[in-house]
Amino acid sequence: MASAVTAQNPPQKTAWMEVFVLWFAGISAAMQFAKFSVSYNELLAYYQAGPTWTGASISVVGTIGLIFGVTAGLMAGKIGYRKVLIGALTLGACLSFIQATLPSFEVVMATRVLEGFSQLGVVVAAPTMIAKLSAPQHRSITMGLWGTFFGVAxxxxxxxxxxxxxxxxxxxxxxxxxxxxxxxxxALLLLLEKGEGRYSATPLPNNDGYFTKLGKIYRTPQTLLPGLVFVFYTCTLVSLLTYIPNFIESNSLRTTMQVVLPLLSTAGTFIAGTLSQYIMRPQRVAQLAYAGLAVGAILLSQLYDSVIVFTLLISQMVLFAGLIPGAALAMIPRLARNSEEQANGYGLIAQLGNLGATVGPPSFATLITAFGLYGMVGLVLFVCLMGSLFAFLASRLDS
Known part of the structure; x- marks a missing residue:
């Protein structure tokens, strides 16, 4: 029976229908960022709140993940992943309907804070459930698929x-x-079983206090290392997509690359899942990705005079960068010893991912302003060194 599936008795067949709907649920959660990003100019004109506050309405959603990412992982394991997911989607839908009435800007900001909790609930619960619904021979592929949700959104x-x-x-x-x-x-109410047994293993008795549990998550390599591999990716990719096109002088080519580069990143994430499943461990995929990103950065610093070569190199860099989240996400079910560790791992990835997205762009902007292209390349090389180091340490857990 499906309810008998546990960490020790994984499913023999992947529940593809549920996996794809959970993926679409993740896309709907990531759209909580994207809808305010794409409507930024219209929000600025309608509410007249100024660039700072209008920009804050975009980023405040991620701030919740930065503060409460690990806490969400702990709570989801206790409450139940299905309940958390259903509650998060219900909250998110209601908040969008409120925003559709175009209330005051103060109310909009309040809904954005609450959307942060909705988004966090989905990104902690959904990948944990996908991993539980995936047969071992498909788990890296489904994690690679999940890793594309942000770019697709x-x-x-x-x-x-x-x-x-x-x-x-x-x-x-x-x-x-x-x-x-x-x-x-x-769709998920119709597809998902009401019982939580299919989506999590029986939790081990644990009477530790909250802060003790929190400290244990940060001290557990199985939950910490995938997040550390991931944080250097979020630090870099957002900055690459934001600043690299500015080095392209042709307006038409710059516009084209602003569309092509996110698609290459998404393709890289899915490729990472396939590589992790059939060819090499996800830790090796992450090392390969950081090595490819570093080689591209070095070549970019030497061959930036040719527009065609420059464009090809930045495409290669973004493609290799896109491999990293697929590899990091695939590490979690491979390294985690139970579904509770999986949820904690995804919560920590949400927290560290938001940290990287917060500190990365200003760091790159500062170095680009001071040293131009060489400043960007230097920071990319540092990121690749650190990301490769943590991927190597993760590989030691699985040797």
Whole structure:
């Protein structure tokens, strides 16, 4: 029976339908970032709140993950992953419907804070459930698929968001997002078993206090190392996608690359899942990714005069960078000893990922301002060195 599946008795067949719907649920959660990113100019014009506060309305969602990422992993294991996921999607849909009424900016900011909890609930519960619903021979592939959810969300929102705003204004975009989240909620209510047994192993008795548990997560290599591999990726990729196109003089080519580069990153993430499943361990994939990123950066610093070569090299760098999240996510079910450690690992990835996304762009901006392209290349090389080191240490756990 499905409910008899445990960490010691993994499923023999992958529940592909549930896996794909959980992936779409992740996309709907990532759209909580993307919908305000794509509508930034319209928000600025409508609310007249100024660039700082309007920008804060985008980033505040990630701040919740930065503060409560690990806590969410602990709570999800205690409450139940299905309950957390259903609750997070319900909250997210309701908040989008509130935003569609275009309330005051103060109310908008309050909804954005609450959306941070909704987004965090999904990104902790959904990948844990995907791992539990995946047969061992497919687990790295499904984790690679999950790792694409953020890039796919931005691509879909970029594709459909502007037309929705053009025809139905801001209300249309936020209403459409609320309907999408609602459809994912209904689909999962129909697909997922009501019992939690299929999605988590029986928890081990643990009477430790909250801070003791928190400290244990940071001291446990199985949960910490994938997050440390991941944090250097988020530190770098957002900055590469933001600043590298500015070195391209051609306006048309720059615009094209702003579309192509996120797609290459998404492709790299899915490729990492396939490599991790069939060819090499995810730790080796991460090492390969950081090595490829470093080689691209070195060549970029020497061959930046040719526009074609420059474009090919930045494409190669973003593709290799895209391998990293797929590898880091695949490490978690491989290294974790039970579903509780898996959830803690995803919570820590959410926390450290938001940390990287917060400190990365200003760090790159500072060095680019001071040293130009060489400043960016130098920081990329440092990131690759540290990411490779933690991937190597993770490989020692699985040797």
């Amino acid at each position: 931005f691509a879909l929102t970029g594709l459909f968001g502007k037309p929705l705003i053009t025809h139905f204004e801001l209300s249309g975009l936020y209403l459409a997002h609320g309907l999408f989240m609602t459809s994912m909620l209904i």
